[in-house]
Amino acid sequence: MKFFNTIPGDGEVAILLYGDVGDGQKVDSGRVVSELMALQAQYDKIDVRINSNGGDVFSGIAIYNALRTSKADITIYVDGVAASIAGIIALCGKPLYMSPYAKLMLHAVSGGTWGNASALRQTASMMETLQGDLARMIAHRCGMEAKDVTARYFDEKDHWISAEEAVSMKLADGLYDMGEKPETEPKTAGEVYQYFNNRLQTQPQNQNKDMALLEELKKMPTFKDVNSEAELLMKAQQLENQATKAEALEKANKAYKEKAEAAEAAEVEAIVNKAVSDGKIGKEQVATFKALMKSDRANTESLLKGMKAQKPQMRAAAYIDEHPTGSSFADKSWDELDRCGLLAVLKNSDPGLFAAKYKERFGVDYNN
Structure with a gap:
């Protein structure tokens, strides 16, 4: 078994879930799910390698469901840390192997909100519902009852589980051989997480990349500092995010403008109608004064105010x-x-x- 086998070829490919989980984070659910859907049509076998402290629950559930329902031959590897929602992703139901130093961490859902008492209660209720869903996911993997999972792991404490403990609990299917041992074995969760992040940086990722395409892209000012496929993907995500943000802002500005124009039209209508009811102008002058209000509202309002009202x-x-x-x-x-x-x-x-x-x-x- 090759460690960090991320080189497409011979019917195999690996997806790395390294970093925080969430929209715009290194483990972005939109990117992971779209990559999975594309890769499963091209490769016979897909490895998913995890080193993550967790993050957004909803993003994690999206990745969990995509992996669990995929018809591809998927194997999960926890290289370093699979904590919080990343631990749930690891337990998606596919064969799971852990490095000797790897750790799982399970705990209750945490979050926060701002607002009145009703809003706070709604958030707490949603968190409890999510917690129930996660308990059932874990229970499905290890053969426990959901209520027992809740009592054991969702007591508002962090529960760190070593690779050997995970195998004995039937959360994992086995350990994988890393080959060379590190000079200093990582012990704490932080050391394990950092060790595998550092190891990733020194491993060859894909020797068969289309370097010609990358060099062509680097000729463009936007991509001049891009030096790898990972950086290219990150830059593309940034551009897509900027485009989405610009589109959303344009739509919001248009909506605000229409709302302001409607409010101004209503104000003009009210001012001119009042001038009619006060006897300052006749009904036949309404269109004229509306046009004046549109072209020079301040002076037209001043003119109307200066007119003497008549019954x-x-x-x-x-x-x-x-x-x-x-x-x-x-x-x-x-x-x-x-x-x-x-x-x-x-x-x-x-x-x-x-x-x-x-x-x-x-x-x-x-x-x-």
Whole structure:
């Protein structure tokens, strides 16, 4: 068995889950799942190698489900540490082997939120639900009852399990031979994690990479500092994240702009309508003042504020003063009298003419 066999060829390939689990982290669920789906169509056998302190539970569950339901020939190797959600991923149901120094760590779900009491209770309830799901995942692997897993491992303490203990508990299927032993054997979880991270940096990753493609990409300013496939993948993820963020911001800005425009239109409508109700302008002037508000709102508002408000009766009286003869009513249509606020005046001063105007407008007789 070759350690860190990450060289595609002869029907085999390895996926490294090294680092924290979560969106945008080294173990990004979107990248891992998409890689798995692509690789299982190309290779007969897939090795998954883990050295992770854990991270986001939801991202880890996505990776767990993808590995568990994959039809590919998958073997899991815990090279260093598989802690928290990374430990759950390791127990996905595929054959699991651990290095002699490897460690599993299981503990209760932890998290936090901010808000009122209801929001806090909802978060606590969600954490308990997740914890129940994780307990069933572990129980499925080692043949325990979920309630026993909860009592044993989810007591709000960290439970570190050595490779030998994991094998005896049937959590792991065996140990694998690392070949050369380190000069100083790592003992603590931190030492184990760092040892395998350092070892990864000194191992040949893929001697058959398409270096020509990498060199072509390095000619572009964006990729000039990229020196490996891993760095290329990280840069591509950064660019994709930036593009997604830009798209989201553009949509948010558009939504905010539309909301602001709607609010401004509603304010203009209210201001102009109030000017009409106050008798400052007539209904026939509404469109004009709306256009003025749009082109120069500040000065138009100032103009409206400076106008003297009139009650409908005052406007009617002013009209009668200017048009003292009754013939002036006869010359006006129903709608013109309405715009001038004179319908009530006409009805009171000349009921017959009012009834005639009514019939002319609506085509039926006016009945008191």
